[in-house]
Amino acid sequence: MTAPYAPRTDRPGSVVPDLPRTDPATRVAVTRPLDPSTDLLAVLPAPTGTAAFVVGGDGLVGWGTHAVLRTSGPDAAARIGAWVTRTLGALEHDSDVPGAGPVAFVSLGFDDPDTAVAVIPSVLLGRRDGVAFRTVIGAPSVRTPVPVSAPGRISWSDAGMSAAAFTTAVAAARSRIRAGELEKVVLAHDLEAQAEHPIDERLLLQHLADAYPSCATFAVDGLLGASPELLVRRRGTRISSRVLAGTAWPERSGAAVATELLSSAKDLAEHRFAANSVADTLRAVTAELDVPAGPRPLALANLTHLATDITGVLADPSLSALDVASRLHPTAAVGGTPRDVARQVIRELEAGPRGRYAAPVGWIDAAGDGDFAIALRCAQVSGRTVRLFAGCGVVAGSDPEHEAREAQVKMIPVRDALERTAR
Numbered sequence: 001m002t003a004p005y006a007p008r009t010d011r012p013g014s015v016v017p018d019l020p021r022t023d024p025a026t027r028v029a030v031t032r033p034l035d036p037s038t039d040l041l042a043v044l045p046a047p048t049g050t051a052a053f054v055v056g057g058d059g060l061v062g063w064g065t066h067a068v069l070r071t072s073g074p075d076a077a078a079r080i081g082a083w084v085t086r087t088l089g090a091l092e093h094d095s096d097v098p099g100a101g102p103v104a105f106v107s108l109g110f111d112d113p114d115t116a117v118a119v120i121p122s123v124l125l126g127r128r129d130g131v132a133f134r135t136v137i138g139a140p141s142v143r144t145p146v147p148v149s150a151p152g153r154i155s156w157s158d159a160g161m162s163a164a165a166f167t168t169a170v171a172a173a174r175s176r177i178r179a180g181e182l183e184k185v186v187l188a189h190d191l192e193a194q195a196e197h198p199i200d201e202r203l204l205l206q207h208l209a210d211a212y213p214s215c216a217t218f219a220v221d222g223l224l225g226a227s228p229e230l231l232v233r234r235r236g237t238r239i240s241s242r243v244l245a246g247t248a249w250p251e252r253s254g255a256a257v258a259t260e261l262l263s264s265a266k267d268l269a270e271h272r273f274a275a276n277s278v279a280d281t282l283r284a285v286t287a288e289l290d291v292p293a294g295p296r297p298l299a300l301a302n303l304t305h306l307a308t309d310i311t312g313v314l315a316d317p318s319l320s321a322l323d324v325a326s327r328l329h330p331t332a333a334v335g336g337t338p339r340d341v342a343r344q345v346i347r348e349l350e351a352g353p354r355g356r357y358a359a360p361v362g363w364i365d366a367a368g369d370g371d372f373a374i375a376l377r378c379a380q381v382s383g384r385t386v387r388l389f390a391g392c393g394v395v396a397g398s399d400p401e402h403e404a405r406e407a408q409v410k411m412i413p414v415r416d417a418l419e420r421t422a423r
């Protein structure tokens with residue numbers, strides 16, 4: 001079936017062309033109410049190509065491509081921001097639902113060479129506070145939904161770095177920290193799954209959302225996950241951020257896991273670096289900022305984190321959610337302290353590029369509002385291959401074996417989703 005218009009793809013460094021003068025319908029977005037009982041992740045029509053950001057059933061899902069931009073480099077986020085403003089701004093919007101309308105889903109790269117992606121889907125479904133809507137850009141072809149299919153047998157293999165090699169890398173990082181080169185670094189490794197059949201993203205997304213309802217179940221260009229860590233939410237000038245660092249899981253101390261976390265000097269130190277990195281960046285862009293004095297425990301289905309919820313009011317209302325997310329990235333929850341030294345140590349000790357793992361992922365609208373999580377508890381899906389990533393913060397008091405186990409525990413969400421959907 002042919003699309004009524006060709007999606008635009010702007011390549012890195014290319015001059016962004018004027019908007020297409022092809023079909024005038026591609027410049028019209030129509031927003032209408034939708035049944036608020038709609039289960040956003042249950043109505044996705046195709047196995048791949050989903051864009052999603054859903055928390056507890058509320059949020060946004062999209063499919064079809066009105067426009068897409070892939071880019072990289074230190075100014076990737078700025079380029080995406082300008083492109084989103086221009087591309088959404090060029091749409092004529094006919095809306096019956098106040099506050100609803102087209103958005104861009106954005107997934108940045110972790111490091112400068114990693115490719116960032118922004119996509120404006122031609123069909124968008126949203127739900128918030130009991131109000132739901134559907135936005136359609138142009139006249140996308142009506143497709144019969146493809147039934148959801150199971151991936152079949154799954155086989156696992158080490159990807160860039162085995163768990164044993166990861167333990168050695170953590171020990172090397174700890175030595176560099178103890179030698180005074182840096183204070184904290186977050187190291188990660190990956191794991192690969194091969195499925196018998198091509199992966200249907202919808203099954204993974206549904207399982208992740210069911211098992212981790214308080215997390216942001218996200219999908220952008222094949223990167224799927226359920227992140228507990230909200231990097232930034234912007235609504236007008238109000239912003240909020242949830243910082244996570246410091247982790248324990250039931251095997252460690254049973255039901256007392258939260259108490260143990262709150263009295264662990266090593267986890268509190270790990271957390272302090274992360275919370276300070278976010279607070280310091282936000283202080284520079286806010287007129288008011290509320291930072292709690294200390295963290296609290298946040299329990300997820302498979303582990304417990306130390307969490308700090310920060311709220312504030314932007315001093316400059318022209319800063320978008322994406323602007324704030326890109327200033328924050330990488331926080332010391334996924335990079336380290338000092339930030340630039342940690343970035344270099346990550347390049348030296350990890351086996352390969354992180355891609356979009358541990359970078360901001362979320363959505364942004366024409367007014368600059370949006371939600372960005374850190375892309376954690378996630379995997380890159382490509383055909384029959386699923387590449388899972390997870391990491392852990394390393395400080396002077398870290399035990400390499402323990403940190404390696406922590407990374408394994410953080411792979412459980414995607415592992416379980418894959419195994420449970422296998423047949």
Ligand SMILES: C=C(O[C@@H]1C=C(C(=O)O)C=C[C@H]1O)C(=O)O
Pocket residue numbers: 186188229244245246247270305333334358376377389390391392393394410
């Ligand atoms: C790096 C990851 O998680 C981050 C590291 C944490 C830690 O070291 O305790 C906790 C939450 C996240 O900020 C990951 O999930 O891959």
